[in-house]
Amino acid sequence: MNLEKASKPTRRGYSDRMLEYGSIDKDFTVFDADIGYSTYACLFGEAFPERYFNMGIAEMNMVSAAAGMANSGRTVVVSSYGVFLTMRAVEPVRSFICYPNLNVKLLSSHGGLTAAIDGVTHQATEDIAIMTTFPNMKVLCPSDPKAAEKLFDVSMQTPGPFFTRLMRDPLFDVYGDDEEFVLGGSKTLRKGSDITIAAYGDIVFQALEAAELLTAQGIDAEVLDLYSLKPYDKEAVLASVKKTGAMLVAENHQAKNGMGYEIAHLLLKHCPVPFDNAGLEDMFAESGDYPSIIHKYGLSAEKLAGRAAAVVQMKKEN
Amino acid sequence: MEQQRTIQKRVRYLEEKAKEVRVEIVKMIHEAQSGHPGGSLSAADIMTALYFDILRIDPNKPEWPDRDRFVLSKGHACPVWYACLALKGFFPIETLKTLRKFESKLQGHPIAGKAEGIDASVGSLGIGFSQAVGMAIEAKMTRSKYMVYTVLGDGETNEGIVWEAAASAHKYHLDNLVAVLDRNNLQNDGIAEQIMPMEPLDEKFKAFNWHVIQINGHNMADVVDALMKAGDYSGKPVIIIANTEKGKGVSYMENVRGWHGKPPNDEQLAIALEDLKGSLK
Numbered sequence: 001m002n003l004e005k006a007s008k009p010t011r012r013g014y015s016d017r018m019l020e021y022g023s024i025d026k027d028f029t030v031f032d033a034d035i036g037y038s039t040y041a042c043l044f045g046e047a048f049p050e051r052y053f054n055m056g057i058a059e060m061n062m063v064s065a066a067a068g069m070a071n072s073g074r075t076v077v078v079s080s081y082g083v084f085l086t087m088r089a090v091e092p093v094r095s096f097i098c099y100p101n102l103n104v105k106l107l108s109s110h111g112g113l114t115a116a117i118d119g120v121t122h123q124a125t126e127d128i129a130i131m132t133t134f135p136n137m138k139v140l141c142p143s144d145p146k147a148a149e150k151l152f153d154v155s156m157q158t159p160g161p162f163f164t165r166l167m168r169d170p171l172f173d174v175y176g177d178d179e180e181f182v183l184g185g186s187k188t189l190r191k192g193s194d195i196t197i198a199a200y201g202d203i204v205f206q207a208l209e210a211a212e213l214l215t216a217q218g219i220d221a222e223v224l225d226l227y228s229l230k231p232y233d234k235e236a237v238l239a240s241v242k243k244t245g246a247m248l249v250a251e252n253h254q255a256k257n258g259m260g261y262e263i264a265h266l267l268l269k270h271c272p273v274p275f276d277n278a279g280l281e282d283m284f285a286e287s288g289d290y291p292s293i294i295h296k297y298g299l300s301a302e303k304l305a306g307r308a309a310a311v312v313q314m315k316k317e318n
Numbered sequence: 319m320e321q322q323r324t325i326q327k328r329v330r331y332l333e334e335k336a337k338e339v340r341v342e343i344v345k346m347i348h349e350a351q352s353g354h355p356g357g358s359l360s361a362a363d364i365m366t367a368l369y370f371d372i373l374r375i376d377p378n379k380p381e382w383p384d385r386d387r388f389v390l391s392k393g394h395a396c397p398v399w400y401a402c403l404a405l406k407g408f409f410p411i412e413t414l415k416t417l418r419k420f421e422s423k424l425q426g427h428p429i430a431g432k433a434e435g436i437d438a439s440v441g442s443l444g445i446g447f448s449q450a451v452g453m454a455i456e457a458k459m460t461r462s463k464y465m466v467y468t469v470l471g472d473g474e475t476n477e478g479i480v481w482e483a484a485a486s487a488h489k490y491h492l493d494n495l496v497a498v499l500d501r502n503n504l505q506n507d508g509i510a511e512q513i514m515p516m517e518p519l520d521e522k523f524k525a526f527n528w529h530v531i532q533i534n535g536h537n538m539a540d541v542v543d544a545l546m547k548a549g550d551y552s553g554k555p556v557i558i559i560a561n562t563e564k565g566k567g568v569s570y571m572e573n574v575r576g577w578h579g580k581p582p583n584d585e586q587l588a589i590a591l592e593d594l595k596g597s598l599k
Contacts, residue, residue, distance in 0.1 A: 069452040071449065121513060
């Protein structure tokens with residue numbers, strides 16, 4: 001699969017669409033915590049200053065004030081980094097957005113180790129575990145800018161709270177203008193018969209490359225892009241695993257309590273097969289360039305290919 | 319002269335109403351055998367003035383778009399809120415007996431949409447204040463005329479978010495926001511100024527560019543006067559620092575630390591009702 005270098009990161013795709021959407025839907029507002037020039041929410045703020053509220057470097061107050069406005073029924077987009085939204089402001093997100101099921105859409109940049117260069121304080125590597133655990137919360141993670149645009153629309157057009165994990169840096173473009181994205185959907189980006197590799201966000205590209213590497217070993221891998229994490233596409237996962245008989249879940253997140261655990265639980269109940277999941281192994285990462293960091297922490301294509309080959313070997317030995 | 323008499327009549331009416339509110343507070347907490355009497359009683363005069371004099375609300379139309387909004391940021395004191403809502407007619411008085419019970423609309427800490435008249439979910443200190451800021455921004459943005467009122471506890475000002483919210487209320491010139499600080503100087507573990515010294519609270523809020531009014535929170539004439547002035551004040555958010563007594567109106571609870579979150583037993587209920595009956599005369 002030859003992929004085009006992406007012209008922009010997913011955070012920019014999301015915010016570009018938010019700017020366009022501002023003329024379509026004249027009712028929603030955006031709250032920011034002095035990070036608009038990083039999430040690109042500033043674009044909306046420049047176009048619609050009367051609907052943009054920069055609450056300063058005070059995430060808990062920003063999220064709570066957004067909840068106050070959303071109490072009226074209004075849709076509010078809240079922009080920050082994943083670490084701050086999911087940890088500093090976690091309680092108002094849980095008790096005052098998820099519990100009352102408000103129309104608050106969390107724009108969460110710097111997901112996983114895509115903020116590699118910023119170091120651990122800025123790497124949201126537990127965000128999916130935290131956000132998928134709250135009742136009423138729906139969780140999305142686009143892998144490319146086009147998916148980010150489309151998934152912004154999905155979040156705006158579906159009632160209730162959403163968390164959308166976005167990336168710091170541009171990676172690749174996989175989707176064209178006519179791709180459809182739905183809540184609870186997935187994309188099969190590569191068909192294969194020996195193992196399923198399920199990934200989301202930036203790791204989709206490592207999974208695709210791993211699948212290419214695996215062909216040299218005679219392994220034919222299927223690659224799923226789980227762009228919707230809660231709800232996620234259980235039918236597609238089960239259908240793929242029933243065909244391939246093996247599963248590797250790869251995610252830029254702690255290995256514990258992420259989609260790997262979620263899918264392991266599904267497979268145990270419905271389709272037990274040789275399984276592994278790749279993520280941070282109960283550890284923090286560090287600063288550095290993105291390719292070096294994801295390789296060191298087991299998420300590069302090369303590392304994923306090794307993990308996948310071992311799972312296929314387990315299948316053979318069974 | 320005529321106006322003076324009308325105000326005196328209003329104040330007398332509110333004083334009587336506040337006694338009814340206090341009776342309902344102790345009865346419902348006794349019935350539930352759980353809840354927070356001390357901070358409910360200290361806020362009873364403030365809440366009565368709001369619900370029976372100040373707020374533009376209609377119990378028959380709890381979702382009326384132009385209604386004034388109210389947020390009890392010190393959400394644990396919800397018995398006083400529930401008592402006011404029931405006595406005002408938002409739901410039957412009988413409902414108060416279900417406080418904290420299985421499948422009741424009167425949750426241990428109030429949830430928007432569960433009971434009529436609850437505009438925001440509260441219970442985690444500081445967050446109600448921030449929500450009130452968001453609601454006041456909403457009113458400004460939509461050029462709506464309604465006011466947003468919120469009542470805070472003094473222990474609650476220990477929370478950093480209170481000061482984040484105070485700064486943002488100044489930024490957006492929220493003169494449609496009125497906060498009342500129930501300064502009873504007792505929190506869960508003891509005397510508020512010993513647990514965490516917050517004085518001078520008036521100077522702190524002034525430094526955050528709020529207009530500050532200080533009153534005796536149990537003098538109904540002062541409470542009404544301050545709330546009216548606060549509602550008319552323009553250019554800045556207003557905070558009324560109301561000096562109160564925790565447990566006010568029940569002899570053995572007044573200024574006693576242990577009555578933050580403890581229900582009265584049968585005997586204590588009888589004494590409380592006798593105290594409140596006595597004060598009715």
